[in-house]
Amino acid sequence: MSDFIDTDVLIIGGGPAGCACALYTARSALKTIILDKNPSVGALAITHKIANYPGVDADTSGADLLKTMRDQAVSYGADYRKAQVYGIDATNELKVVYTPEGTFRGKTLVLATGAMGRTSTLPGEDTFLGRGVSYCATCDGAFYKNQEVAVYGSNQEAIDEALVLTKFASKVHWVTNSKPGAGSSGLETLMAAENVNHWSRTRLVSVEGDDSGVTGVRLQQSGESDPVELPVNGAFVYSSGSLPITDYLQGQIPLNEDGGLPVDSDMMTTLPGVWGIGDIRNTPFKQAVVACSDGCIAAMSIDKYLNKRKEVRVDWVHR
Ligand SMILES: Cc1cc2nc3c(=O)[nH]c(=O)nc-3n(C[C@H](O)[C@H](O)[C@H](O)COP(=O)(O)OP(=O)(O)OC[C@H]3O[C@@H](n4cnc5c(N)ncnc54)[C@H](O)[C@@H]3O)c2cc1C
Incomplete structure (x- = not known):
C-alpha cells in the first residue's frame, strides 16, 4: 500500500x-x-x-x-x-x-x-531554530514529552499551539506581551490547564542555549527591573508579520x-x-x-x- x-x-x-x-x-x-x-x-x-x-x-x-x-x-x-x-x-x-x-x-x-x-527577530531564535526553537507545535510537540517549554505570542495561533503542547510538555510557560483578543477560541481552556503558567505583560527577550540546543529563555516582565532566566527545552514563537x-x-x-x-x-x-x-x-x-x-x-x-x-x-x- x-x-x-x-x-x-x-x-x-x-x-x-x-x-x-x-x-x-x-x-x-x-x-x-x-x-x-x-x-x-x-x-x-x-x-x-x-x-x-x-x-x-x-x-x-x-x-x-x-x-x-x-x-x-x-x-x-x-x-x-x-x-x-x-x-x-x-x-x-x-x-x-x-x-x-x-x-x-x-x-x-x-x-x-x-x-x-515574519523574520526571526529574537536573539538566539535563528541560532537554535530546529534545535529547540520551533514554529510548529503540531510538528514538534511530541519531542517535548515531560519537558518544560515556552510559547511566545498572544494571537490565535499561539493559543492553539500552546493547547497542543499541554498534551506533551510537563509545563507550558505562555508568555504574552499584549492581551489576547477577547474572541480568541480556546483561551479559557488554556488558562484552566494545570500545566500552564501564564506570564502576562512579559516580553521574551532572548533564547538561550548551548551545543545541546535550547536551555532557557530570558523574560522581561513589565514594571520589573531584572530579567528572569527561565529554564526550558523548547521555545515556540508565534508573532505575525x-x-x-x-x-x-x-x-x-x-x-x-x-x-x-x-x-x-x-x-x-x-x-x-x-x-x-x-x-x-x-x-x-x-x-x-x-x-x-x-x-x-x-x-x-x-x-x-x-x-x-x-x-x-x-x-x-x-x-
Ligand atoms: C488586518 C488585515 C485587514 C485586511 N482587510 C482587508 C479588506 O478589508 N479587504 C480586502 O480585500 N483585503 C483585506 N486584507 C487583505 C486580505 O485579507 C489578503 O489579501 C488575503 O487574505 C490574501 O489571501 P491568501 O489566501 O493569499 O492568504 P491568507 O488569507 O493569509 O491565507 C493563507 C492561509 O495559508 C495557511 N498557511 C500558512 N502557512 C501554512 C503552512 N505551512 N501549511 C499549511 N497552511 C499554511 C494559513 O493558515 C492561511 O489559512 C486585510 C489583511 C489584513 C492582515
Missing part, C-alpha cells in the same frame, strides 16, 4: 486564494486537497470587517466570508484538511508535500500560504528580492506544475478579491495543464 495520499491538485493554504482555486478545480472534476495549518490565522481570517468584497454585505467578517468560501469549495468536492506543511519536494513530476498528518502527492501543486510570516510564508519551500523555487514568489500570467511558478497565488506573490495589491482572482486563473490553467488542452476552457462556453 502506498504511503502517499494522492490527488490531482494539492493546495497549500486555505485562505481566499486557496479556497477559490479549490472551488474551480473541484468543480472541474479534478481531485483536490487543501492543506491548511489553521483556518483562523490567515489574513482574511483575522480581518474584522470586509467592506469591499464585491457582492458581500459590508458588515461581514473576514472569518465568515472565508468560511463561506471554504464550505463552497467543499460542497463541490474539495477535501479540506487541517495540516501544517513543513516541507515539499517539488522538483519531480509528482509533487510531494510533508505534514505531521501524512505525506501528500499531487500531479499539480498550488502555493497559497499568504504573507503573514507581513512577509510571504515560503520557509517550507527550502529554496526549491527562487524568490523575488522582496521575498515574493514569481509567477507568469497563468500564475505558474518557474517550476513546471507548481502555481503561486494570493499574498504569497507579495504584490502591492493584497486584497481578498485579488487572491480569489489569482486562484481562479491558476485553476483554469491547471485544468489546461492536466487535460493537455491547447486553450483555457471556461464553463460558460457551450460548444
